[in-house]
Amino acid sequence: MFARSTTLAAALAIASAIVVPAAAKDKLVINSYGGAYEQIHRKLVIEPFMKKYDVDVQVITAYSADALAQLRAQKAAPQFDVIHFSGGQEVVAAREGLISPIKAEELSNAKSLYPFAVEGLSRGEGPVHSVAAIGLLYNKNKAPKKPARWADLWDPAYKDHIVLTDVSNSYGLLGFLMMNKVKGGDLQNPEPGFNAVKSLLDSAVVVSTSPELQQNFAQNDAWIAPYAQDYAYTLRKAGLPIEFVQAEEGTPAVYLTVNLVANRPNQELAKKFIDFSLSPEVQAGWAKELRYSPSNRDAKLEDDVAKEVIYGEKAVAGLIRFDPVAVDAARASLVERWKKLIAR
Structure with missing residues (x-):
C-alpha cells in the first residue's frame, strides 16, 4: 500500500511539473513611420489595441513608398496584415490587387467619418484616418x-x-x-x-x-x-x-490611410485594427499630440487644439485632394x- 501511494504521489508530482504552454496570441503585422510618429502611433493605437483584444502587433518601420515596394515584392506571400500610406499609394495598391476592399458596414466608425475619408472604399482603398493639411x-x-x-x-x-x-x-x-x-x-x-x-x-x-x-x-x-x-x-x-x-x-493635404492587405488569413482582426484607428478618441489623440486633423466628425477636441487643425464641417469643406x-x-x-x- 505504501509503495502504491509513493508511486501515485510521484506520478502526481511529475504531472504537476509539466507546464502546459499558453495558447499563442493572434498576431498582426503592420507598418509605421518611425520616429516621433511611431512613438505616438504605439501610444494611441497599437498598445491600446493589443490590450483590448489580447493580441500581439508586430511593427515594421516602412515609409509609404517602401511599404508599397514591399507589398509588390511579397504579392505571392504577403507578410503585412495592415499597411499605412501617406502619399496616395493606396490607389495604386488597390488597382494592383495588393489590398482588399472594405465595406463601410464592416467598420463601426465609418458612419462618423467625413465623406472624403470613405470615398475611396468604393475603389478598394482603405479609409483616411488623419490629415496633414x-x-x-x-x-x-x-x-x-x-x-x-x-x-x-x-x-x-x-x-x-x-x-x-x-x-x-x-x-x-x-x-x-x-x-x-x-x-x-x-x-x-x-x-x-x-x-x-x-x-x-x-x-x-x-x-x-x-x-x-x-x-x-x-x-x-x-x-x-x-x-x-x-x-x-x-x-x-x-x-x-x-x-x-x-x-x-x-x-491641399496629405491623406493618411489605413489599408487591409490582400490574401492574409486574419483579415477580421485586421479590420478591427483599422476600425480602432478610426475611433474619435484615437483621432482626438493624433490632433492633440501631433496636430493631425481628424477624419471622424465625432472627435472632440479642446479649443486650443481645435484652432490648430482642420476641424469642423466648414474647415473640412476647404480641403483639396489632387488626384x-x-x-x-x-x-x-x-x-x-x-x-x-x-x-x-
Whole structure:
C-alpha cells in the first residue's frame, strides 16, 4: 500500500511539473513611420489595441513608398496584415490587387467619418484616418501682416522673407501644385506654377527638408512659407512664434490611410485594427499630440487644439485632394523641371 501511494504521489508530482504552454496570441503585422510618429502611433493605437483584444502587433518601420515596394515584392506571400500610406499609394495598391476592399458596414466608425475619408472604399482603398493639411506658415512676431491667401506669397510685403520647399519633398510638391492652381494651371499644365515660382526666386530661399525650414525661421529671418500644419506645431514647441493659415483658395493635404492587405488569413482582426484607428478618441489623440486633423466628425477636441487643425464641417469643406495617380505620374517631370528652374 505504501509503495502504491509513493508511486501515485510521484506520478502526481511529475504531472504537476509539466507546464502546459499558453495558447499563442493572434498576431498582426503592420507598418509605421518611425520616429516621433511611431512613438505616438504605439501610444494611441497599437498598445491600446493589443490590450483590448489580447493580441500581439508586430511593427515594421516602412515609409509609404517602401511599404508599397514591399507589398509588390511579397504579392505571392504577403507578410503585412495592415499597411499605412501617406502619399496616395493606396490607389495604386488597390488597382494592383495588393489590398482588399472594405465595406463601410464592416467598420463601426465609418458612419462618423467625413465623406472624403470613405470615398475611396468604393475603389478598394482603405479609409483616411488623419490629415496633414498644407497651408501658409508665418512668423506672427515679424511678418508685417497675417497672410490670408496663397496669392499673398507674391505680396511685396513679404519680399526677401519667403521660404519655398523643393518639390522632391511631398509637402513642397503639394504647395507647388496649389500655387499652380491659384495661377490657373493644373497637373497637365504646370507652366503657370513654374512661372509664378520663377518670379519669387529672387526674394525667396529654397529648402528641401523640415529641419532646413526650421533653421530659416529660427536664424534667417523667414516670415512666410507654404508647408504643413503639423509642422507649425513642431516649430512652436521649439519656441518659434509660427502660426498656420488655412488659405482662402483651398487647402491641399496629405491623406493618411489605413489599408487591409490582400490574401492574409486574419483579415477580421485586421479590420478591427483599422476600425480602432478610426475611433474619435484615437483621432482626438493624433490632433492633440501631433496636430493631425481628424477624419471622424465625432472627435472632440479642446479649443486650443481645435484652432490648430482642420476641424469642423466648414474647415473640412476647404480641403483639396489632387488626384494621387496623376500626381505620381507627373512627379518625375515636375521634379526635373523644378531642378532646372532653381539652378538658374
